[in-house]
Amino acid sequence: MATPTERRLPQYRPDPDGTHPPLDYAPYRSTALRHPTQPLVLLPQMLTEVTGPLLGPGRLGELDNDLTRQHPGEPQGQRIIVTGRLLDGDARPIRNSLVEIWQANAGGRYRHTGDRWPSPLDPNFDGLGRTLTDDDGRYEFTTIKPGAYPWKNHDNAWRPAHIHFSVFGAAFTQRLVTQMYFPDDPLFSQDPIFNSIPDEKARQRMISRFDLDRTEEEWALAFQFDIVVRGREQSVFEDEEEDE
Amino acid sequence: MRLEGTPSQTVGPYLSIGLPWDDGPFVVPEGTEGAVWIRGGVYDGAGNPVPDAMIETWQADPDGGFDHPDDPRGKPGDPFRGFGRCPTDAQGQYRILTVLPGVVPDASGASQARHIDVSVFARGLLNRVVTRIYFEDQDNAGDAVLASVPEERRDTLLAKKDGADYRFDVRLQGEDETVFFAV
Ligand SMILES: [Fe+3]
Numbered sequence: 228m229a230t231p232t233e234r235r236l237p238q239y240r241p242d243p244d245g246t247h248p249p250l251d252y253a254p255y256r257s258t259a260l261r262h263p264t265q266p267l268v269l270l271p272q273m274l275t276e277v278t279g280p281l282l283g284p285g286r287l288g289e290l291d292n293d294l295t296r297q298h299p300g301e302p303q304g305q306r307i308i309v310t311g312r313l314l315d316g317d318a319r320p321i322r323n324s325l326v327e328i329w330q331a332n333a334g335g336r337y338r339h340t341g342d343r344w345p346s347p348l349d350p351n352f353d354g355l356g357r358t359l360t361d362d363d364g365r366y367e368f369t370t371i372k373p374g375a376y377p378w379k380n381h382d383n384a385w386r387p388a389h390i391h392f393s394v395f396g397a398a399f400t401q402r403l404v405t406q407m408y409f410p411d412d413p414l415f416s417q418d419p420i421f422n423s424i425p426d427e428k429a430r431q432r433m434i435s436r437f438d439l440d441r442t443e444e445e446w447a448l449a450f451q452f453d454i455v456v457r458g459r460e461q462s463v464f465e466d467e468e469e470d471e
Numbered sequence: 472m473r474l475e476g477t478p479s480q481t482v483g484p485y486l487s488i489g490l491p492w493d494d495g496p497f498v499v500p501e502g503t504e505g506a507v508w509i510r511g512g513v514y515d516g517a518g519n520p521v522p523d524a525m526i527e528t529w530q531a532d533p534d535g536g537f538d539h540p541d542d543p544r545g546k547p548g549d550p551f552r553g554f555g556r557c558p559t560d561a562q563g564q565y566r567i568l569t570v571l572p573g574v575v576p577d578a579s580g581a582s583q584a585r586h587i588d589v590s591v592f593a594r595g596l597l598n599r600v601v602t603r604i605y606f607e608d609q610d611n612a613g614d615a616v617l618a619s620v621p622e623e624r625r626d627t628l629l630a631k632k633d634g635a636d637y638r639f640d641v642r643l644q645g646e647d648e649t650v651f652f653a654v
Contacts, residue, residue, distance in 0.1 A: 235543065236541060236578070237541055242475075242476035243475075243476075246475070246476050246478055247476075247478055247479045247597075247598050248478065248479060248480070248597035248598060249597070250596065250597060250598060250600070252597060255481075255595070255597065257481075257594055257595030258595050258596070258597060259516075259595075260515040260516035260517050260519075260595070260643075260644060261515050261516070261521065261593060261594075261595035261596055261643045261644065262595075262596070262643070262644060263600060263643060263644055263648055263649075263651050264516075264644055264645075264648065265624070265648050265650070265651075267651050267652055267653040268619060268620055268650055268651070268652050268653070269619070269652070269653050270601065270603070270616060270652035270653065270654040271577070271578060271615075271616070272654065273575070273576075273577050273578055273583065274531070274537060274542055274575050274576070275529065275530065275531065275537075275575060275586065275588045276588065276654050277541050278529075278537040278539035278541055278542050278545075279529060279539065280529060280552065280553060280554035281538070281539060282554070286492070314474055315474075316473060316474050316475075316476055317472065317473065317474070318472040318473070318474050327489055327490060328489065329485065329486070329488050329489025329490070337485045337488060338488055339484075339485040339487065339488050341484055341485065341523075342484075342485060353488070354488060354489075355488055355489045391480075391482065391483065391486075391489060393482075393489070393490060397539075397541075398541070399529050399588055399590075399654070400654055402527075402590055402599065403477065403479060404479060404480065404481075404482050404592060404599065405477050405478060405479055405480045406480040406483075420480060420481060420597070423480075423597050424478045428475070429475065429476070429478050430478065432475060432476075432477055432478065433477065433478055433480070453477075454477045455474045455475060455476050455477045456476065456477070457476060458473065458474070
């Protein structure tokens, strides 16, 4: 017999089939030895799963959301503003929630010891940022448009330009790491990571929208990218919750 | 209004420029009474260490509570962070300093065994995989989740005593593959 309090835990519905990539995806070669082969075991959503870290402003430095001002000089490349909202699948904004990004510089090079392809590092660009969403779930970064970069997955393989995003949502079930792409990238067709998403419409949701309204004259282009994490199952308590 | 979800993508090989925090491995500060290290490695299907992975942990405080609005038993303002994050090093190893979580009820009100929820991210993982850490020296009888796991695989979920600390390895594939959950 369930206790009244436990019965009222929110439950998070799965995203539709095709929204997320399979763990075993041969065209992305690194999945071969890293995907589990045993069936996943169903974990009911209990207290540990429907709660999650609520990481506040203590995590942020003053310039963490402006990747162009973290050094004395300006980085090379096209200055861009990236904005969007963090929402759940029921369009509820996720407030005061940590958003983390990392990316290559304008030439497609990461500030990482493992990245050695012959494109120069930029002394004025680290490529990492953090911010908190506001009361409407909005976030904003100022950064540099990242370049494409080669990798060794297949012959003449190039990653389309992308920014890595990490969000927590409000529950362990909502944790998400994704990549934001740019409109009309000619490299999409040969990229197995982008194409690992089975549903064509879902794949398109990873592509940001050019946002003329948010551009700043003689300063920066702008792109808009909303991130949607899992929504809740309808429950018999739904009306009651809305009243609280 | 319903919105369609954003797909997951891999963290890629360079997650360590963006995601590690200096205090990430410290769910509790060093010197906390009862603090234990959980150390382990992440391994691929060939048994090789995975040097570009990251472990995240989420757990109740020692009294079994979560500082979260959806825990009806929670304690607002509890300074216990509950969250740990550690990338793997060149040898595929991670470590988290924490205290044992308290006992948390399941949906029927029965007690779950002490557990920590874990997300594993890595290059080559297009989505995170989720597992749970239980503790070999704790009372795990009667835990409905453990009981739902095929008996011969339960051992992969048990952190092993290692002196005063614990060891918990993650095997993404192959013999002794860790049990992963759909949540
Ligand atoms: Fe990348």
